[in-house]
Amino acid sequence: MNTNKNQPVAVEFIKENSNFLRGTIASELGNEVTGSISENDTQISKFHGIYQQDDRDLRKERSKQKLEPLYSFMIRARVPGGICTPEQWLAIDDMADRYANGSIRITTRQAFQFHGVIKKNLKPTIAAINQQLMDTIAACGDVNRNVMCTANPELSSIHYRVYQDAKAISDHLTPQTSAYHEIWIDGEKVKSESKTDHEPIYGKTYLPRKFKIAVVIPPDNDVDVLAHDLGFIAIIENHELVGYNVTVGGGMGTTHGDSSTFPLLAHTLGFCTPDQVLLVAENTVKIQRDHGDRTNRKHARFKYTVDDHGIDWLRGQLSDHMGQPLLAAKKIEFTHNGDRFGWRKNLDGSWNHTLFIANGRVKDDGMNSLRTALREIAQIHQGNFRLTANQNLIIAQVPDSAKNQIDQLLGLYKINQQVSLTRQLSMACVALPTCSLAMAEAERYLPELINQIDGLQQKHHISNRGIMIRMTGCPNGCAxxxxxxxGFVGKALGRYNMYLGGKPDGTRLNQLYLENITESDILKQLDDIFSHYAKDAISNESFGDFVIRAQYVSAVTHGKQVHLKWVES
Structure with missing residues (x-):
């Protein structure tokens, strides 16, 4: 722990001394004595899209046998805007067996994750990803992460134009170090650091913490744009993209018991034209680079920089950096932040089919042949695939002539899409057994809990009302x-904090309702609240709005209120 408030935290020195993200990763890869890499290189490897993990289910048993933990690595492949080709999908599918644990995971940020990659397979896996014109650099670490984009907007005619802006932001903010290709793709070794490597946007120490960007097309808010450090909300006039509202200062992560940490929704900063997007993105990142807190990792996200200094300060800083102010923001409205399932026709006459994928896990098991079905579809599909921010998959740009064939394959492999509205809206992080931060289950447990919640909704005759439920194994807020x-946030094994009152369009935070409760507590509370909701909800009133009107929680206006249990005055 850093005890000097003016002293940068240790990871800042690790970054500065890493020789532009090299560290000693290359030599660590050749160390066959251990399945792990050193602590310092673990920090640097995150910038290359890698997290070192171990199987926590086996920790005690291996310790008894005097064995080191069963180390493996998670590799995350960036997919800007969530679009990939059928060829890329087939390659990812092949890698899942060749290098990983036989599953593909679609993340909450429209990226791919592999789990269970052992150290000797790190380099071949990353090389294979790059062969498919994807990469893992900046998928993790203190840099801009995968840039998200609305996956299935109602105004499909302009989706590709907006997607191109999201891709351009991603490309522009990708670290410039040659270490990535040198280590993973057998690039030519750098001979002169000062001559070859330079980070014009990030500098030698990169950002104080991770940075997240999303681009969205109203009325959908499927990417939860206000949960991001920087957001671009497309403004459409007369079916043309005229620019973007710019939002700043959102973020989800907190720490249990630390009131100085809290989630925040972004503020609207102003409006920019399409040709200003890269200028806004670059200079916002530079402001965070120069003013973000490097002495306290828990206070280092951009949301705290904005909250501490104020929106007017940031507006002035950006104006000075750009040499011109942003224009006044335009009026926008969000109506929805989930995915729209099944077949939907595009304006060009083609079709998109959105598939529900429980918590983003694509695998074959005794109950499910989803991975095989998608492999078969990828072999005939002539359009593209879109990973959604809700961990689902869109089979996009399907011609009329191919619809029946895709339906037949889904039927052949018994891919059941008849799931409840609440299950469609559910989302969970990976949590146990691999995430080192997890305090409780999430991905493995939420489907079972949803079964019981579905039963309660049926009991109270409210199954026609989808309720957005999300679960994480810790308060970092990945889902x-x-x-x-x-919202359920893990506190300990089998115990969660329960939050109520978010808005279905993603424009309001929820508030702590009960703390450190078990499944039986959860179900008892929901049974009572659902009974009340069924009897007293007004027409089309969402569950999130109802629990505020009924005074179970209050309407949160600032993240500091999220962890305060509402008490009637």
């Missing part, structure tokens, strides 16, 4: 639980 109508 954005603090926006959900019902």
């Amino acid at each position: 954005r639980p603090f926006i959900a109508e019902i």
